[in-house]
Amino acid sequence: MNTELFQHFYSFFKRLDPKAGEEVWAGAAFTVQLSQEGHSCLPLAEYAGKVLFDADFATGIVNMKMPELDQWRTQFETSRLVAGPHGQTTPLVLDDGDNLYMARNYDYERRLAAEIMQRTGLNGHSVAEVASALPLIFDSVQSEELDWQKVAVATAALKKICVISGGPGTGKTYTVVKIMTLLQMLETRKVLRFGLVAPTGKAASRLQESIQQSLAQHRPEGRIGQLDSAIEASTIHRLLGVRRHSHYFWHDKNNPLALDVLIVDEVSMVDLAMMVKLLEAMPLSGRVILLGDKDQLSSVESGRVLADICEGAGNCFSAFFADKLADAGAVSVGSLTVDDGTPSIQDCLVFLEKSFRFAQESPIGRLAQAVLQGRADEAGQCLEEENTAVALDNFSERKNMLATKISTGYSAYLSQKDPAMALDRLKNFRVLCAHRHGVSGVAQVNRWVESVLFRENKIEKQGEWYGGRPVMITGNHYSMELYNGDIGLAFYDETGRLRIWFETGDGRVRSFSPSRIPAHETAYAMTVHKSQGSEFDHVVLILPEQPSRLITRELLYTAITRAKKIFELWGSKAVFEEGVRTVTQRSTGLAEKIFDQRRASAMCDVEENDRPGS
Secondary structure: OOHHHHHHHHHHHHHHOOOOOHHHHHHHHHHHHHHHOOOOOEEHHHHOOOEOOOOOOOOOOOOOEOOOHHHHHHHHHOOOOEEOOOOOOOOEEEOOOOEEEEHHHHHHHHHHHHHHHHHHOOEOOOHHHHHHHHHHHOOOOOOOOOOHHHHHHHHHHHEOEEEEEEOOOOOHHHHHHHHHHHHHHHOOOOOOOEEEEEOOHHHHHHHHHHHHHHHHHOOOOOOHHHHHHHOOEEEHHHHHOEOOOOOOEOOEOOEOOOOOEEEEOOHHHOOHHHHHHHHHOOOOOOEEEEEEOOOOOOOOOOOOHHHHHOOOOOOEEEHHHHHHHHHOOOOOOOOOEEEOOOOOHHHHEEEEOOOOOOOOOOHHHHHHHHHHOOOHHHHHHHHHHOOOEEOOOOHHHOHHHHHHHHHHHHHHHHOOOOHHHHHHHHHHEEEEEOOOOOOOOHHHHHHHHHHHHHHOOOOOOOOOOOOOOEEEEOOOEOOOOEOOOOEEEEEEOOOOOEEEEEEOOOOOEEEEOHHHOOOEEEOOEEEHHHHOOOOEEEEEEEOOOOOOOOOOHHHHHHHHOOEEEEEEEEOOHHHHHHHHHOOOOOOOOHHHHHHHHHHHHHHHHHHHHHOOOO
C-alpha cells in the first residue's frame, strides 16, 4: 500500500465532495491505488463489508470496515464524485456490475470492447479465395491431428481480426509468416502494407529477427518475395508517433495508420490504454492480428487485455464459422468443437495447442504445464526429479553454491573476442528474479554477480564501465534507436576503446560511447517481467526466502518458459509451491463488456430475423 498516494487522493476526493463520507472517500482513493497496481476497477462486491486497511493513516482511518454492498453502492450513487455508465463527466464511474472505475479506465475499457466487437463482425476474403490459396501455403498431406496453425491462418484471412494465443514453441511467428504470405497471395492489385509492432524495442527486434528467419527457411510459392522489404518491426509508440510531453499520438482515429495489416506481438504485455489507442488508429478496412500467450504475466500498467479477450474461451467456434473453415480446407468436416451461439468473437480466437519446442514429457514442458494448471505437488515433484530445485532457506549462506553456477554460466560470452559473438553467447544464460529489491532482488543480485565474476577474474571492474558489463536500456530513445528492454554489452573494439554494443534487427551490431548511453541498469540479472519476449538456453530463477504476493502462477510460468533447455530454481520449495497455488488477481471489466456487446449484437440479430419478410 502506497500510503502517501492514498492519503493524497483521500484528501482530494474529500475536497471535491465534502458530504460524501469517509467510506466513499476511502473507496475512491483505493480505486486509484488499485489502478497503480494494474487493476482497472474496484469491484465493490469483493470489498464490501470488509476491512479495507489495517494501518493508521494521517486521514484518521484505522481498521475501517466498508459498508455492505447495497449501502456502499447507494453512497457512491448519491455522491457527486460518481456517475453511472451513461452519466455526466465525473472523476469516477460505477458500472452496472458494481465496479468502480477511474473515469479514464472505464472509457478505455468501453472503447476497446467496442473496437474489438466491431471488427469481429467484419469479413475478410471469401471462402473460395482462401480455399484456392491455402494448399499453396500448407502441405497437402492429411493428418488426423488438427493443425491449429492452419486454422489460424485461414481465420486471419476470413476475418478482419484474429487473436492467436500460444505458449513458447507453438509456432506463433511461423504462423504469422504463413498469414502474411497468404494475404499477399490473395491481394492481386498491390503490395500490402504490413505493420509489425511489439510493446518493447527488445520484443520488436526479436519479432523482426524471427520473421526474417522463418522467411528464409520456409518460402512457399506465391508473391513471397514482395514481403521481404516489408519486414521492419517497431515499438507501438514509434508506429503511432510520440508527441512530446503528451499522452496522445500523431496517429489516432482521425489520422489513421496507412496500413493494410497490423500485427501485434507479445500482446500480454500491452496495457489497456495503449491497446485502445493502437486499435483506434487502425482503419476498419485493414486487418488486425494479435499474438501472445494469455497465460503469461500481464502488463505492468492497468489491464489484462489478452487474458480478458480470451476469457473462458477455447478452440470452439460457431457452427456457421466452423463450416466456413471446413469449406476453406482448413479442417475436415465435423472435426471442430462448435456451440449453438451466433458468430462472434469466439470465431476470431485460435489457440495453438502443440509445442514444437517442448515435448509433452520434456522436463520443462511438464513443469510448465503443472504450474499452469496449478498442480503444486506435481510441479515440486518435477523439480526434484530433474534435480533443479535447490533449497535456499538462507540465501546469504548458500551463495557459494550459486556462485559456481554463475561463473560457469557467464563464461561463454566473457571468453569471446568478437562483440557480435559475445552478444549472441550472452543469450546462453540468464539469472531471473521475482523482486527488484531485497536480498534476492535484481539490484542486489547484480552487485553480487559482479563481485563473483571479479573474484573469479572473469571481469576487471574499474568504475561504472568495464569490459563484459551487460546493460539494459530502461527507456525509449528514438533518435538513437535504443528502446526499453534492449540489452547491450560493454566490449572493447579493435582499437582497444571500450564501446557499448547492441544487436540490430537484421542481426548486425552497432556501438556507442559509454558517455552516450541513456538511462540503463546492469543486466546480469533481470526481473521476470523484463524477461518477457526473451529466450535463454539456461535460466536460473532466484526466489525470495519468504512467501510474497509477487510470486504467482503467472510469474513462475513466465520464468520457466524463458528457458529453452535448462531451468533451475534457487529458492525455497515451499515458496515455489505456494506461488503455483496463487493466481494473479487483477480486477477488470473488459471481459464483461465484450460479453455484453456480444449479447447485444446477438439480440439485434434475433430482432432482425424476427422482422416480417426476413
